[in-house]
Amino acid sequence: MVSDSKLSTIAKTKDLSKDVRDKIVDLKKHKRTVNLPRSGSPCKISPRGATQGPCNTPKPGMLDFVGKVKWEAWKSLGSVSQEEARQQYVDLIDSLLAAEGPAVATQPTAGSSPFNTLLVSTKDNITTICFNRPEKKNAITVEMYNEIIKALEQAGKDESVITVITGSGDFFCSGNDLTNFTKIPEGGISKMAKDAGELLRAYVQAFIDFPKPLIAVVNGPAVGVSVTLLGLFDIIYATEKATFHTPFSQLGQSPEGCSSYTFPKMMGNAKASEVLLFNKKLTATQACAQGLVTEVFPDSSFQTEVATRLKAYAKLPRNSLALSKQLVRGTEKERLYKVNDQEVERLVERWQSDECMQAIMGFFQSKAKL
Numbered sequence: 001m002v003s004d005s006k007l008s009t010i011a012k013t014k015d016l017s018k019d020v021r022d023k024i025v026d027l028k029k030h031k032r033t034v035n036l037p038r039s040g041s042p043c044k045i046s047p048r049g050a051t052q053g054p055c056n057t058p059k060p061g062m063l064d065f066v067g068k069v070k071w072e073a074w075k076s077l078g079s080v081s082q083e084e085a086r087q088q089y090v091d092l093i094d095s096l097l098a099a100e101g102p103a104v105a106t107q108p109t110a111g112s113s114p115f116n117t118l119l120v121s122t123k124d125n126i127t128t129i130c131f132n133r134p135e136k137k138n139a140i141t142v143e144m145y146n147e148i149i150k151a152l153e154q155a156g157k158d159e160s161v162i163t164v165i166t167g168s169g170d171f172f173c174s175g176n177d178l179t180n181f182t183k184i185p186e187g188g189i190s191k192m193a194k195d196a197g198e199l200l201r202a203y204v205q206a207f208i209d210f211p212k213p214l215i216a217v218v219n220g221p222a223v224g225v226s227v228t229l230l231g232l233f234d235i236i237y238a239t240e241k242a243t244f245h246t247p248f249s250q251l252g253q254s255p256e257g258c259s260s261y262t263f264p265k266m267m268g269n270a271k272a273s274e275v276l277l278f279n280k281k282l283t284a285t286q287a288c289a290q291g292l293v294t295e296v297f298p299d300s301s302f303q304t305e306v307a308t309r310l311k312a313y314a315k316l317p318r319n320s321l322a323l324s325k326q327l328v329r330g331t332e333k334e335r336l337y338k339v340n341d342q343e344v345e346r347l348v349e350r351w352q353s354d355e356c357m358q359a360i361m362g363f364f365q366s367k368a369k370l
Contacts, residue, residue, distance in 0.1 A: 001006075020102060021323070034329055041050040041286055083349070091331075100120070108187075113158065114150075115132075115147045115150075115151065116143060116147065117132055117133055117143055117144040117147050118131065118132050118144070118147050118148065118151055119132045119168065120151050120154075120155075122155075122158060122159075122160050124311060124314055125159070125160050125161040125162070125163060125314035125315070125318075126160055126161070126163075126310055126311075126314045127153070127155040127160040127162075127164070128161055128163075128164045128165075128166065129148065129151045129155065129161045129163065129164070129166075130165075130166050130167065130168050131144070131163045131165075131166070131167040131168060131172070131173050132167075132168045134167075134168045134169025134170070134171070135169075136174070137169070137170075137171040137173070137174035137221075138167045138168065138169065138171050138172065138173040138174060138226075139173070139174045139175065139176065139177035139178075140173065140175065140176055140177055140225065140226075141177045141179075141180060141359060142180055142196075142199065143245055144177075145199050145200075145203050146199070148203065148206070149202060149203055149206045152206045152207070152210055153206065155210075156209075156210055156211050158211070159318075160314070160317045160318075161212070161314045161315075161316060161321060162212060162213045162214075162215060162310065162313050162314055162321070163210070163212055163213070163214050163215070164215045164216075164217055164310060165214070165215070165216050165217070165233075166216070166217040166218075166219055167218075167219050167220060169220070170219075170220045170221075170256060171219075171220045171221050171222075172216075172218045172219055172220050172221060172222040172226060172242065173223065173226030174221070174223045174224070174226075175223035175224020175225055175226055175227075176224055176225060177229075178360055178363060180196070181351070181360050189351070189352050189357075190352060192351070193348045193352045194348060196347075196348075196351065197344045197345070197347060197348040198344075200256060200347065201223075201341065201344045203317070203345075204229070204232075204257055204258060204338060204340045204343075205337070207229055207232040207233075207257075208232060208258070208333060208336045208337065208340065209324075209333075211322050211325070212318075212321065212322055212325065213234045213313065213321050214232070214233050214234050214323060215233065215234060215235045215236075215237065215310065215313075216230055216233045216235070216236040216237070217237050217306055218236060218237065218238040218239065218242045218284075218293070219239055219242070219302070219303075220239065220240075220241060220242055220244070221242060221243045221244075222243070222244050222249070223244060223245045223246070223255055224245075224246060224248075225257055227244045227245065227246050227257075227259075228246060228255055228256055228257030228258070228259035228263075228276075229257040229258075229259075230244075230257075230292060231257070231258060231259055231261075231262025231263060231265075231266060231292075232257065232258060232262065232336075234325065235294045236292065236293045236294050237293075237294060237296075237297065237302075237306050237309070238284040238287065238288070238293045238295075238296050239284065239296070239297060239298075239299045239302040239303075240284050240285070240297065240298055240299050241284070241298055241299045242283075242284040242287075242293075242296075243281055243282065243283055243284070244275075244281065244282040244284075244287045244292060244293075245279070245281040245282070246259070246275055246276055246279065247279045248276065248279070249277060249278070249279060250279050250359065251356065251359045251360060251363065252353060252356030252357070252358065252359035252360070253347060253351070253356055253359075254343070254346050254350050255276045255343060255348055256343045256344070257343075258336050258339045258340055258343065259272075259276060259343075260339060260342075260343055261274065261335065261336070261339040263275060263276055263292075266290070266291040266292060267290045267292065268293055271290050284296045297308050297364055
């Protein structure tokens with residue numbers, strides 16, 4: 001049997017041709033578990049055979065159970081060419097679709113979502129945007145930046161009353177994925193910095209312009225841009241296990257997310273300087289005492305208590321909340337736009353500096369030693 005999650009894994013295989021991937025997507029849309037031919041059946045088709053042709057690799061060891069099954073399925077193809085295997089794979093999925101009957105309409109799932117790095121859902125008047133790279137501590141890639149902008153745009157226009165941002169796994173977000181800085185385009189570091197600056201400008205503006213109440217549910221450690229943006233949220237709830245860290249000077253960079261304006265306003269200049277200039281990591285309790293976090297909850301009851309609050313907020317009149325937010329936030333918008341521009345301009349300079357590049361290289365070297 002092949003479940004929806006297994007099909008998702010197969011469909012992400014980079015070497016699969018477009019027509020094979022399309023067929024797998026069609027099969028996933030049925031949202032059902034399907035029966036593949038059993039062992040001994042003349043139809044033994046493997047995705048690997050459809051991408052690499054005949055099997056010429058040694059048989060996995062006896063303890064590698066999964067590897068042995070994959071190898072035997074691939075080996076059973078014999079001398080079938082890559083093109084023949086690919087066509088047989090497409091034909092197999094066509095037959096499964098026919099056997100399953102017409103598709104049943106369902107709500108979008110993670111597999112059929114337009115987002116690769118997020119889980120986005122709307123239920124009970126609450127739109128939830130969840131960072132979904134737990135294996136990378138939800139570090140933000142270029143793709144993820146663009147997807148968050150898109151998700152916020154959609155959430156701002158849908159029928160939900162409030163929007164929640166949280167993280168999957170143990171981290172809320174570990175900030176920028178620093179591999180973003182290793183992908184130098186043809187235009188060199190200058191082009192990379194300018195492109196990154198424009199993306200950051202659009203990203204922060206999406207938060208400045210968001211029309212509905214925006215609530216952060218900080219389920220674990222938060223680093224970098226995921227911290228600096230909190231000044232643009234309306235409520236921030238945190239588990240007691242959360243920490244807040246902005247190591248900008250340590251990485252040869254400077255603040256973003258309008259934090260150079262919002263943090264001194266919330267914390268006072270001295271406390272904001274400890275965080276933004278001198279890399280002080282705050283506990284959840286400290287962040288709450290300094291005005292960055294609204295409320296801290298025991299980790300054991302965090303999700304339950306926060307869910308109760310969110311459900312209550314979602315029952316309030318949508319237009320009344322949106323108009324009230326306009327009154328509270330509207331007078332500062334022009335100031336925030338200006339601050340965003342200034343921060344981006346300074347960061348574009350920083351990203352091109354030897355100081356920043358050396359700091360980032362040092363970061364990767366220290367990771368390599370672990």
